[in-house]
Amino acid sequence: xxxxxxxxxxxxxxxxxxxxxxxxxxxxxxxxxxxxxxxxxxxxxxxxxxxxxxxxxxxxxxxxxxxxxxxxxxxxxxxxxxxxxxxxxxxxxxxxxxxxxxxxxxxxxxxxxxxxxxxxxxxxxxxxxxxxxxxxxxxxxxxxxxxxxxxxxxxxxxxxxxxxxxxxxxxxxxxxxxxxxxxxxxxxxxxxxxxxxxxxxxxxxxxxxxxxxxxxxxxxxxxxxxxxxxxxxxxxxxxxxxxxxxxxxxxxxxxxxxxxxxxx
Amino acid sequence: xxxxxxxxxxxxxxxxxxxxxxxxxxxxxxxxxxxxxxxxxxxxxxxxxxxxxxxxxxxxxxxxxxxxxxxxxxxxxxxxxxxxxxxxxxxxxxxxxxxxxxxxxxxxxxxxxxxxxxxxxxxxxxxxxxxxxxxxxxxxxxxxxxxxxxxxxxxxxxxxxxxxxxxxxxxxxxxxxxxxxxxxxxxxxxxxxxxxxxxxxxxxxxxxxxxxxxxxxxxxxxxxxxxxxxxxxxxxxxxxxxxxxxxxxxxxxxxxxxxxxxxxxxxxxxxxxxxxxxxxxxxxxxxxxxxxxxxxxxxxxxxxxxxxxxxxxxxxxxxxxxxxxxxxxxxxxxxxxxxxxxxxxxxxxxxxxxxxxxxxxxxxxxxxxxxxxxxxxxxxxxxxxxxxxxxxxxxxxxxxxxxxxxxxxxxxxxxxxxxxxxxxxxxxxxxxxxxxxxxxxxxxxxxxxxxxxxxxxxxxxxxxxxxxxxxxxxxxxxxxxxxxxxxxxxxxxxxxxxxxxxxxxxxxxxxxxxxxxxxxxxxxxxxxxxxxxxxxxxxxxxxxxxxxxxxxxxxxxxxxxxxxxxxxxxxxxxxxxxxxxxxxxxxxxxxxxxxxxxxxxxxxxxxxxxxxxxxxxxxxxxxxxxxxxxxxxxxxxxxxxxxxxxxxxxxxxxxxxxxxxxxxxxxxxxxxxxxxxxxxx
Numbered sequence: 051x052x053x054x055x056x057x058x059x060x061x062x063x064x065x066x067x068x069x070x071x072x073x074x075x076x077x078x079x080x081x082x083x084x085x086x087x088x089x090x091x092x093x094x095x096x097x098x099x100x101x102x103x104x105x106x107x108x109x110x111x112x113x114x115x116x117x118x119x120x121x122x123x124x125x126x127x128x129x130x131x132x133x134x135x136x137x138x139x140x141x142x143x144x145x146x147x148x149x150x151x152x153x154x155x156x157x158x159x160x161x162x163x164x165x166x167x168x169x170x171x172x173x174x175x176x177x178x179x180x181x182x183x184x185x186x187x188x189x190x191x192x193x194x195x196x197x198x199x200x201x202x203x204x205x206x207x208x209x210x211x212x213x214x215x216x217x218x219x220x221x222x223x224x225x226x227x228x229x230x231x232x233x234x235x236x237x238x239x240x241x242x243x244x245x246x247x248x249x250x251x252x253x254x255x256x257x258x259x260x261x262x263x264x265x266x267x268x269x270x271x272x273x274x275x276x277x278x279x280x281x282x283x284x285x286x287x288x289x290x291x292x293x294x295x296x297x298x299x300x301x302x303x304x305x306x307x308x309x310x311x312x313x314x
Numbered sequence: 315x316x317x318x319x320x321x322x323x324x325x326x327x328x329x330x331x332x333x334x335x336x337x338x339x340x341x342x343x344x345x346x347x348x349x350x351x352x353x354x355x356x357x358x359x360x361x362x363x364x365x366x367x368x369x370x371x372x373x374x375x376x377x378x379x380x381x382x383x384x385x386x387x388x389x390x391x392x393x394x395x396x397x398x399x400x401x402x403x404x405x406x407x408x409x410x411x412x413x414x415x416x417x418x419x420x421x422x423x424x425x426x427x428x429x430x431x432x433x434x435x436x437x438x439x440x441x442x443x444x445x446x447x448x449x450x451x452x453x454x455x456x457x458x459x460x461x462x463x464x465x466x467x468x469x470x471x472x473x474x475x476x477x478x479x480x481x482x483x484x485x486x487x488x489x490x491x492x493x494x495x496x497x498x499x500x501x502x503x504x505x506x507x508x509x510x511x512x513x514x515x516x517x518x519x520x521x522x523x524x525x526x527x528x529x530x531x532x533x534x535x536x537x538x539x540x541x542x543x544x545x546x547x548x549x550x551x552x553x554x555x556x557x558x559x560x561x562x563x564x565x566x567x568x569x570x571x572x573x574x575x576x577x578x579x580x581x582x583x584x585x586x587x588x589x590x591x592x593x594x595x596x597x598x599x600x601x602x603x604x605x606x607x608x609x610x611x612x613x614x615x616x617x618x619x620x621x622x623x624x625x626x627x628x629x630x631x632x633x634x635x636x637x638x639x640x641x642x643x644x645x646x647x648x649x650x651x652x653x654x655x656x657x658x659x660x661x662x663x664x665x666x667x668x669x670x671x672x673x674x675x676x677x678x679x680x681x682x683x684x685x686x687x688x689x690x691x692x693x694x695x696x697x698x699x700x701x702x703x704x705x706x707x708x709x710x711x712x713x714x715x716x717x718x719x720x721x722x723x724x725x726x727x728x729x730x731x732x733x734x735x736x737x738x739x740x741x742x743x744x745x746x747x748x749x750x751x752x753x754x755x756x757x758x759x760x761x762x763x764x765x766x767x768x769x770x771x772x773x774x775x776x777x778x779x780x781x782x783x784x785x786x787x788x789x790x791x792x793x794x795x796x797x798x799x800x801x802x803x804x805x806x807x808x809x810x811x812x813x814x815x816x817x818x819x820x821x822x823x824x825x826x827x828x829x830x831x832x833x834x835x836x837x838x839x840x841x842x843x844x845x846x847x848x849x850x851x852x853x854x855x856x857x858x859x860x861x862x863x864x865x866x867x868x869x870x871x872x873x874x875x876x877x878x879x880x881x882x883x884x885x886x887x888x889x890x891x892x893x894x895x896x897x898x899x900x901x902x903x904x905x906x907x908x909x910x911x912x913x914x915x916x917x918x919x920x921x922x923x924x925x926x927x928x929x930x931x932x933x934x935x936x937x938x939x940x941x942x943x944x945x946x947x948x949x950x951x952x953x954x955x956x957x958x959x960x961x962x963x964x965x966x967x968x969x970x971x972x973x974x975x976x977x978x979x980x981x982x983x984x985x986x987x988x989x990x991x992x993x994x995x
Binding site: 129132148150151152153154155156159168174175209211225227228254255257259291292 | 542546547548549551571572573574575576578579581582583585586748799816817921922923
């Protein structure tokens with residue numbers, strides 16, 4: 051009989067997959083077999099740990115190992131710094147996504163049609179019929195919100211702007227300087243998706259420039275955040291355009307660009 | 315073999331034209347009980363098995379019979395409207411049509427066979443069945459045949475007379491179902507709406523609020539767009555434009571990202587361009603390009619073009635096309651087909667146009683070898699070819715609008731038979747900072763079809779100077795541009811037709827009627843579109859009867875400006891107002907749509923879904939996939955359940971009153987803050 055893997059072994063297995071180092075106590079439950087259960091082999095444990103890690107909240111105290119996890123430089127969002135470069139691989143999680151190529155109102159209209167159960171294909175209005183009565187109520191409960199977003203948001207090439215936060219909860223915006231795979235609206239990229247901003251990644255005027263060479267999208271999500279983001283999406287967009295209409299242009303556009311707006 | 319052949323056309327003009335062709339002009343004319351209808355007698359060799367026969371050509375005038383409820387349904391309140399979904403209906407012959415029917419019945423008595431010459435479409439097939447019904451009353455041993463034709467050119471007509479086919483019972487069934495459903499659904503909902511709203515009193519006290527299963531979705535499109543325009547919120551966007559001057563030419567490069575809705579991002583990208591100092595030419599590509607000639611003409615396309623370029627409403631265009639067809643100048647104008655049959659002798663048709671002094675030389679050139687087979691679209695209704703000229707007609711022989719439409723149809727046809735326009739395109743791409751910019755130059759080398767088709771144009775862009783692949787240059791200027799999104803415009807007639815077409819509301823043959831109907835009912839109004847696109851800054855324009863003047867200064871007159879007199883339906887007829895008309899719902903139109911939408915029915919009546927399903931079922935009948943009875947039962951069930959649900963939620967419809975508040979139900983919906991009202995006379 052083999053000895054069960056140790057915490058460092060499992061931790062090592064995870065980091066070798068490019069994941070950030072987990073907090074030891076994060077791994078304890080995984081390495082603790084239930085009563086009358088035998089611990090699976092290391093590859094299975096690694097897979098379980100990876101899945102849990104990607105769906106965990108990086109900012110909660112016992113998820114990542116704070117002593118070994120790099121964080122963003124302080125003042126990263128300082129717009130007065132024209133250009134700088136990250137000097138470590140920083141794990142972050144995505145907490146906001148914005149398609150910069152489409153107006154908010156256009157997105158509101160698309161979501162509204164979806165809500166009414168309609169979809170346009172060219173000029174044709176198509177009714178999206180739920181499979182059954184249950185299907186309809188599932189949609190009302192938010193069960194099929196993700197499909198809703200896929201259809202309403204279509205396949206956009208972006209660029210997308212992301213709001214991200216590191217292990218310490220420090221936030222920074224970034225946008226796609228070049229197209230990065232798996233960046234998009236949920237479900238392409240969910241809220242809480244884990245991303246590594248790699249050593250050498252560029253930062254300009256407080257915004258991270260996302261490009262394939264310096265960004266690794268690990269995937270995953272934070273269920274609660276993702277759900278509330280999707281459900282509150284239409285309202286958030288409406289509020290954002292409403293704000294802009296009532297206030298002056300320079301003001302905070304819906305919690306969007308306050309970090310960088312005063313650079314000019 | 316003895317015996318006469320009775321021929322019946324759909325309308326007098328066709329009867330006369332066909333009689334003329336078959337008899338070689340040698341026919342006797344006799345009057346009938348109807349002023350408009352004549353009987354033409356002649357002899358014609360119908361070929362085997364008929365041989366040389368005496369023939370009488372007569373006609374009906376559209377539908378011969380009518381479907382209606384019995385007198386037990388005369389009272390709008392009792393029996394309750396839902397009974398109209400299954401109450402008995404009767405086929406009757408109108409007083410006006412009695413003489414027509416008697417004429418057919420009488421002629422049938424001495425005849426051996428009946429040849430039906432109604433138009434070859436669904437409706438025509440049904441009218442043929444009505445004719446058959448009457449004729450059989452006079453002679454139940456009559457053999458029934460149907461001539462298949464799509465224009466009234468001589469050779470075509472003679473061929474049709476010699477190769478008759480049978481009536482298509484499926485098409486007859488489809489129309490019968492449509493007529494019965496329209497009657498039941500229309501009556502039930504019209505009575506329900508009207509009695510409900512009349513009870514509210516005010517201007518609705520004696521109004522009839524009619525419902526039609528095509529009308530309402532049509533109205534729905536107009537209202538949807540109205541709300542999209544009204545609730546639109548403009549948003550700013552930013553972009554980057556690079557200009558480079560070379561050889562004294564300013565070359566403008568556009569940003570590959572076009573525009574972004576985030577200023578900070580654009581500024582950062584711009585800054586990186588400036589920091590890069592030089593740009594690199596990453597692509598220089600020269601390649602032939604072409605502008606495609608148009609597809610063969612369908613009815614929907616004709617209607618769209620007519621309102622966009624010829625300043626006719628779709629309904630006017632159809633009426634004029636109908637008259638050109640009746641006179642034998644063009645093929646049947648109701649067609650979905652956008653491909654010519656390979657066997658058709660198009661060259662012969664082109665040749666007929668060589669005598670014209672406007673496009674004759676172009677046609678001659680096609681005849682001399684420049685002819686190219688037209689492009690093939692994907693639609694084929696298997697009944698009619700695309701709309702094309704049949705015979706040459708000098709402009710002097712036509713009324714001015716007929717002339718314009720004939721000219722368009724002919725030019726379109728010649729364009730189809732010509733060659734795509736050819737040009738040379740140069741694409742240049744720059745990489746500047748992290749960003750890509752490009753520019754394109756086009757030189758038109760051969761105009762080809764454009765020479766005969768002035769409705770489209772293609773021009774040279776500015777000449778581009780030479781750029782070398784890989785060269786580095788310092789752009790003369792780079793700047794951030796900004797702009798604002800603007801609201802979509804209100805629906806125009808071409809938009810509306812396109813929406814109806816895409817959503818299966820009505821057929822190409824009936825769309826124009828539905829549009830005219832929602833105007834006639836005062837559910838929507840039209841006015842000339844002011845200037846380009848729809849911006850919010852545009853003043854409110856009452857537009858009524860004031861020709862093409864742009865609404866400058868109108869806004870200052872505020873709420874009092876737009877006094878609306880008379881009914882809106884007549885607007886289209888004046889034509890020549892110099893622009894496309896746009897559609898705006900009346901308060902009543904908005905209220906009705908809102909009322910039904912608020913009921914939250916699974917399928918709102920203002921949406922196209924129910925009707926589309928019905929149209930698809932009618933098509934299925936024509937294709938033999940379902941029976942008439944099944945479609946009837948299923949559709950009645952569906953509409954009846956919507957009806958009963960609507961009845962339950964009638965309070966929401968009554969909210970029409972809250973919505974309109976004032977007495978001015980038949981007026982334009984006002985802009986916020988600009989209530990512009992007027993009462994209907």
